Amino acid sequence: MILPIVAYGDPVLRKVCSDIDQEYEGLETLLSNMWDTMYNANGVGLAAPQIGLPIRLFMVDTSPFAEDEDLTVEEREQLAGFKKVFINATIIEETGTNWAFNEGCLSIPDIREDVSRQDTINIRYMDEEFKWHTHTYDGLLARVIQHEYDHIEGILFTDKISSLKKRLLKGKLTNITKGKIQVDYKMRFPMLKKGR
Template sequence: MKLPIVAYGDPILKRVSVDIKPDFPNLKELIADMFETMYAARGVGLAAPQVGHSIRLFIIDATPFNDDEPDLKDFKKVFINAHMIDETGEKWPFNEGCLSIPDIREDIYRCSNIRISYLDENFVQHEESFKGLAARVIQHEYDHTDGKLFTDHLSPLRKRLIQKKLNDISKGIVKAEYKMKFPAVKKGR
């Protein structure tokens, strides 16, 4: 089932998410719905807060980047209770966007290498290192579970320059090709 994606301005996007246990209700369905939602919106990652759940869960399918980095062919993963161990390497810019912030893209600097601890969809523990675009997509989605958005990485001046667009998104004044939930739009309108 396609889920509505929570838009910029919703308080859930600024909350630090909580770890979950294997008995979290309907977890397998939630993961399947998140993949369906992400693919329908043409994204490469989606975090649970973006669909209204303040839990440490995010999914990634970075396969669309395999032309740039062949290692990303079939790079599809589920991250549960992820915790960043280390971020190293030179920071490099990449033009990022976010399904919760449609029509805004900005160059964001992130470290080129990460080490992360997480559980997969079967609650098997992993500790892995990632680099390049895989590291970037993971960092972007991981930020969501820490209550951060890519716009939080912008300079104050750059953020002021896009603030009207951000406010419009929270009011539903934006075109998205997928279902969204806007915090500043009253029900029944």
């Protein structure tokens, strides 16, 4: 089932999310609905706060990036096969060179900005079977995970841009909050009684 994506301005996007355990009711259905929602909106990642749930859960499928001809064959192969659920994740360390990449977000449609992030992360998380994993990721894979991880920490990519750019985007962000934007997927706007 496709769920509405929560728009910029909703307080749930600013919450530091809570861990869940194996008793979390309806997890299998929730994961299925989140995949449907993400693919319907042509996303490569989706975090639980984006559908209104303040829990430490996000998912990533980087296969759309595998079409990018600017990447090496090895990078494209890595991105093509990467589809994962992250539960109760903690980034242990971020290392390497800071690099800028143009990011967008399903909760902040029609806004894209260059965001600087370190290129390597070490992350500890549970999969959907609640088994622990610790992995190191780099490059575009690390970036997508960092972006989704920020969501469960109450951080948006617009928090990482310069104050000047934030001021320039203020009107656009206000319009998103009010639902004054055209999107081709279901959204819930904080300043509208009913999402569309």
